[in-house]
């Protein structure tokens with residue numbers, strides 16, 4: 271059986287080396303391109319099973335390259351991001367990336383993500399989670415509707431709920447949420463996230479008293495329930 275080809279698009283040789291080593295150890299065949307141009311050429315010659323894409327490239331932004339790649343091949347993409355505003359764009363998933371990892375990252379964690387994205391890609395597309403229908407996110411108005419009712423949310427509540435509702439079932443750690451929603455997480459404590467989740471829960475409860483849309487994963491963080499009914503019970 272041939273090994274899955276994983277294309278690393280990253281301009282820092284140190285990171286690329288570490289990744290190639292980790293991937294090779296885990297039974298993948300890594301290929302490395304240091305620029306967008308080289309990557310587009312390689313993809314045309316030999317489509318990879320998955321792409322690991324650095325957002326900050328010298329010749330083209332990772333976001334722009336992502337669009338161009340997707341025009342050519344339907345390949346899963348895991349972003350490497352360095353800044354929280356980059357994470358924001360990736361997580362907004364307006365781009366449809368499959369996953370992202372924040373620098374600095376452990377190569378082991380990244381390889382685990384690669385495996386899980388490949389597993390997911392091999393399966394038929396799951397039905398749209400009902401939770402995606404319970405929440406409507408309006409970024410322009412910075413408003414979220416829950417079963418059609420607009421929620422009165424503070425800035426941080428909006429950010430938190432938006433992140434959770436954008437990916438039902440995805441477990442966010444408190445650190446991830448802090449990085450996503452707060453501008454500077456240096457003096458924010460975990461309990462800030464907890465306190466905001468509490469107030470969001472109260473607002474959701476006011477609309478749907480019997481539902482528990484935000485699930486706590488003990489010792490890890492929070493996720494939006496995937497099994498919400500399509501209509502208010």
Ligand code: CA
Nearest residue numbers: 281324326327
């Ligand atoms: Ca870079």
